[in-house]
Amino acid sequence: MAERPEDLNLPNAVITRIIKEALPDGVNISKEARSAISRAASVFVLYATSCANNFAMKGKRKTLNASDVLSAMEEMEFQRFVAPLKEALEAYRREQRGKKEASEQKKKDKDRKTDSEEQDKSREEDNDEEEERLEEEEPNEEEEVDN
């Protein structure tokens, strides 16, 4: 490990919320316990990543993919996570498809509006910009879709 686990922390507020939602109402969680779980979560990420990386290397790939992570869960004996993870993956893929379609539709609408008036060059630039945004900034993309 390049960094000590303590330096790679996850936000306390989010961790606390996840714990509270998992435990019965009215259960008190000591500060020490919260901090310990947070550290454990960071270690879990490292362990999972290392494990997933082994699977990627076995497949002679340099990029970790979804199946590597799923294989890692089984290897680490967190078999119980596999089904919910697969569901999450499906939901994520659906959303990505939906966003892509919505974005393409917007492009079509925009093209129709600026048909004869604008130069071809500026239209190409707009498209390039939008494609870049598709890849990098999901929240911004969503703003466009909502509007």
Added chain:
Amino acid sequence: MADMVVGRDKCGEQRLVSLPLSRIRVIMKSSPGVSSINQEALVLTAKATELFVQYLATYSYRHGSGKEKKALTYHDLSNTAEESETFQFLADILPKKILASKYLKMLKEKKEEEEEEEERNNDEESDEAES
């Protein structure tokens, strides 16, 4: 890079993942030998971490002594790390705690044992030497 994966509270949509992807990514990248991580792998790791937090918390609560007091304590967690095979990998970062006085006592007892052992060995050697 998107921090939260899809869905916004404004629209009433449920977030797929609550943990910030950028942070998860930083941790993942610190693992030696990792070159690149595809977006799906990142999302799944974040989601898995959430499931893990839930599992660790509920398991420790159920098996811990804090249950009667309706509390989850560090002690419950270190118990889990020690006793459950699944959570063994956490043993080093969730060590059991003992009072300093107890630890010093243990060290003293260990030292006395070792000294006795040495004496016994010396006796045996001198016995052998005679015969």
